Structure formats: C-alpha cells, structure tokens
Amino acid sequence: MPVTVIVGPVGEEATRLTFDGTQRIVFGRGASCDVRLPDTSVSHRHAYLCADGGVFLLFDEGSTNGTHVGGVAIGSRTSRVVRSGDIVRMGRVTVQLRMDGTPVTRDAGTSTRDMALFFVSRALEAAGKDIGIGVRVVEGRDQGSVMHLKEEGWEYLVGRGAECDLVLQDADASRQHVGVRRNGQNVCVKDLHSKNGTWMGSVRLDGEQDIEWQSPIMLRVGRTVLALERPVHDALALLEAAPDEPLHALDDVGSETSQPPIGDGPPGERAPDVTSLASETVAAAPIAVIPGAASPARAPAARPGRWSLFDILVVLASLTVLALSLLGLVWLLRS
Numbered sequence: 430m431p432v433t434v435i436v437g438p439v440g441e442e443a444t445r446l447t448f449d450g451t452q453r454i455v456f457g458r459g460a461s462c463d464v465r466l467p468d469t470s471v472s473h474r475h476a477y478l479c480a481d482g483g484v485f486l487l488f489d490e491g492s493t494n495g496t497h498v499g500g501v502a503i504g505s506r507t508s509r510v511v512r513s514g515d516i517v518r519m520g521r522v523t524v525q526l527r528m529d530g531t532p533v534t535r536d537a538g539t540s541t542r543d544m545a546l547f548f549v550s551r552a553l554e555a556a557g558k559d560i561g562i563g564v565r566v567v568e569g570r571d572q573g574s575v576m577h578l579k580e581e582g583w584e585y586l587v588g589r590g591a592e593c594d595l596v597l598q599d600a601d602a603s604r605q606h607v608g609v610r611r612n613g614q615n616v617c618v619k620d621l622h623s624k625n626g627t628w629m630g631s632v633r634l635d636g637e638q639d640i641e642w643q644s645p646i647m648l649r650v651g652r653t654v655l656a657l658e659r660p661v662h663d664a665l666a667l668l669e670a671a672p673d674e675p676l677h678a679l680d681d682v683g684s685e686t687s688q689p690p691i692g693d694g695p696p697g698e699r700a701p702d703v704t705s706l707a708s709e710t711v712a713a714a715p716i717a718v719i720p721g722a723a724s725p726a727r728a729p730a731a732r733p734g735r736w737s738l739f740d741i742l743v744v745l746a747s748l749t750v751l752a753l754s755l756l757g758l759v760w761l762l763r764s
Contacts, residue, residue, distance in 0.1 A: 432478065432485070433527040434464050436544065443547045446540055447531045450485075454478040456519060457490075460669055463537065465545040467665055469674035470494050470520025476503075478511070478526070485528065487511045493673035494520040520676065546614055549668065550661045560660050562611055569653035570598040578611040585609045587650060588621075601625050601651030607634075609642075616642045616657055625651055 432454065433447040446464060448454050456464045459473040466475070472492040479486055488508040489496040496503045497518040503509045511517070513528040534540050553560050564587070566574045576585060576595040586593040590604035597606075603623040610617050617639035620627040627634045628649040634640055642648065644662065648655040 430528050431531050431533055433529065433531045435525040435527065436464070436466065437523060437548070443544055446537060446544065447534045448537065449533050450480055450528070456524070458669055460542075463541060464524070465541050466519060466522045466524075467545045467549050467668045468520055468522050469668065469671050470676055471522055472520075472673050473669070475519050476517075484510050485512075485526075487517065492519065494676045520674075543614075545665055546661050549665045553660060553664060558660065562614070562616060562660075563658045564595065564609060564648075565656050565658055566595075566597075567647070567654050567656045569651075571595075571653065575658075576609070578609065578616065581611055581613065583610065584619075586621075587655070588623075597650065597653050599651040599653045602653060603651075606650050607648070610639065614659065614661065616659070618642050618648060623650075 430450045431447050432450045433445055434454070434456075435445045437444055448463070452463075454464060455462045455474060455477045456466060456471075457473050457475040458466055458468065458471045462474065470493075472490070472494070474490050475492040476487060476489050476496045479488070486508040487496065487498065487503065489503045489505055491506050495505070498509055498511055498515055500518075511526055513526065515526050517524045517526060550560050562578045564576045564578065564585075566572050574595065576587070578585060585595070586605050586608055587595045587597065587602075588604050588606035589597055589599065589602050593605060603621070603625070605621045606623040607627045608619045608621055610619075618627070618629070618634065619639045620634040620636040622636045629640060629642065630646045642657050644657040644659055646657075648657075
C-alpha cells in the first residue's frame with residue numbers, strides 16, 4: 430500500500446511525498462535519505478519505515494534526539510508499529526503518515542531534494558536573506574560584478590559585447606562567450622563557440638550542448654573566473670554537514686508522555702498544561718534551522734519546591750558549622 434509522508438504543519442503540495450510502500454523509507458538530514466529533513470535537530474540518518482507483513486514498522490536508528498509517535502518515544506534502535514494518521518516527531522520536525530491509495534510520487538529523489546530546498550528557502554526568506562541565484566566575477570578586471578538570474582528559462586549572455594547581460598572588460602573573452610540559463614534551482618551553461626573556449630573546472634565545454642553548473646566548481650571565460658552563487662543550495666549543504674543539535678529538556682517535552690497527537694478532542698475540554706503547550710510549539714516549529722542563525726539554546730528552567738541531594742548536603746554542612754561555632758562560643762565564655 431502506498432505511504433504518504435507529510436512534513437510539518439503546512440499543507441503545500443511541496444511538503445508531501447508518496448512511496449509505493451514496499452521499499453524502506455529512510456528519514457534524516459543527509460542527502461542520501463528518502464525524506465530529507467533539513468533541521469539540525471534531526472540526525473543525518475534518523476529513522477526508517479518498512480513494511481513487515483501486513484503492518485508498517487518505524488525504526489529509530491540511534492538518533493540524537495529520538496523518534497516519537499503520538500508523544501511517546503521509541504527506544505533507540507528499536508521499532509514500533511505505526512498506522513495511517515500517526516504523527517511522528519523527529520527532533521523538532523513533525524511528520525504525518527498516511528497509508529492510502531495516493532498515486533506514488535514520480536522521481537522521488539528529485540522531489541525530496543526539492544522539498545528540502547523549499548524548507549530552506551522559506552527559512553532564509555523568513556530571516557530576510559536574499560535567495561536569488563546569481564553569477565559573480567571572482568577573478569579578473571570585473572571582479573565583484575554580479576549577474577542575477579531572475580528569469581527562469583532565459584539565456585543570459587556573458588562576453589565583451591555591449592548586448593551581454595554581464596559585460597566583461599577581458600580582451601580574451603569573445604563578444605558573446607557563454608550563455609547561462611536557470612531552470613528552477615538548476616543552472617546550465619553553454620559555450621557560444623568562443624575563440625578561446627570556456628572551462629568548467631579543468632574541463633573544456635563542448636559548444637554544442639548545455640552543461641549543468643554545480644557550485645563550488647568555477648567557470649573560466651578568457652582570463653575571468655566566474656562563481657555560481659546559490660544561497661539555498663549552500664545553506665542546505667551547511668545543514669547536511671553540520672553536527673546534530675542536542676535538544677534541551679524543555680525542547681524535548683513529551684518524550685515520556687502518552688498524550689494523543691495535537692488536535693485530538695474539542696478545544697476547551699481541558700486546561701492546557703506545560704507539556705501540551707510545549708508540544709504545540711514543537712509541532713508548529715518550522716524546519717530548516719540554518720547553522721549559526723538559530724536562536725541560542727535555552728537553559729533548563731529551575732524546578733521550585735524540590736530538594737536535590739546536593740541541597741540537603743549543603744544544609745547539613747551549614748548546620749554543622751553553626752553548631753560548632755556555638756560550642757566554641759560557649760567554651761570561650763566559660764573559660
């Protein structure tokens with residue numbers, strides 16, 4: 430039976446993937462995962478879902494922050510039976526599972542990459558960052574010049590000619606040296622039969638076909654070196670390379686509770702408590718926490734009204750010192 434994975438609290442089509450249900454579905458932050466969750470609270474390979482007879486099992490792969498189903502943690506490297514409609518939390522990220530007749534997503538590898546890029550771009554935009562794709566001159570007489578690739582499908586021209594979108598003051602560049610085209614988040618380049626050729630890294634481009642340009646590989650045009658700037662891709666790469674972010678106690682509430690998923694029962698039926706409020710916060714938290722841009726981790730709050738062993742020992746030591754002081758004072762007065 431097909432399995433649909435819906436990521437986060439939003440309902441856009443870009444946040445769901447459907448698999449045929451016969452394969453193992455791996456969740457995690459790594460690029461090799463079937464469902465890529467770009468958040469540092471999610472481990473690189475966090476959990477996987479697989480069919481076992483007539484049921485589906487969710488297996489935690491020893492993740493840093495654990496895997497929770499319906500608010501209850503799965504033991505590390507153990508599995509739990511899951512059903513259609515179950516809410517799963519991995520780190521800060523919530524995922525809903527549905528087992529139904531939804532058509533399987535075509536090219537799931539590309540779709541999960543696009544989903545990860547969607548979450549990262551949304552996080553960057555919320556932080557006020559520019560997510561536009563561009564080409565920057567990093568070496569040559571025009572160093573620092575930028576050509577923004579705003580129009581999808583448009584061929585931007587690079588060369589000495591005044592008609593070019595990026596005009597180079599480079600005598601070794603042809604009038605129309607290279608064409609650059611953006612298709613979604615992908616960028617292709619084509620040598621326009623230039624006199625001195627176009628080099629991508631150490632490979633000379635064939636003037637008959639478009640070649641996909643992947644950063645950090647650079648492009649040489651005459652004596653000018655061009656770099657591709659893709660803020661969303663760069664941020665996703667940072668997320669995938671970052672270490673796991675351990676969640677503090679208040680961020681990880683609900684791991685030992687057996688509350689139903691958020692939304693069960695009519696509102697106002699019971700007074701909210703700390704656990705339910707924190708669970709709602711976690712469920713609504715956006716994914717794609719960019720390393721270095723996240724808010725500082727909170728220290729666990731103190732618990733009033735409880736005495737630890739250390740507190741008791743401090744009090745006993747204080748009473749002992751006070752008693753010895755009184756005995757010493759009495760001895761001095763009597764001598």
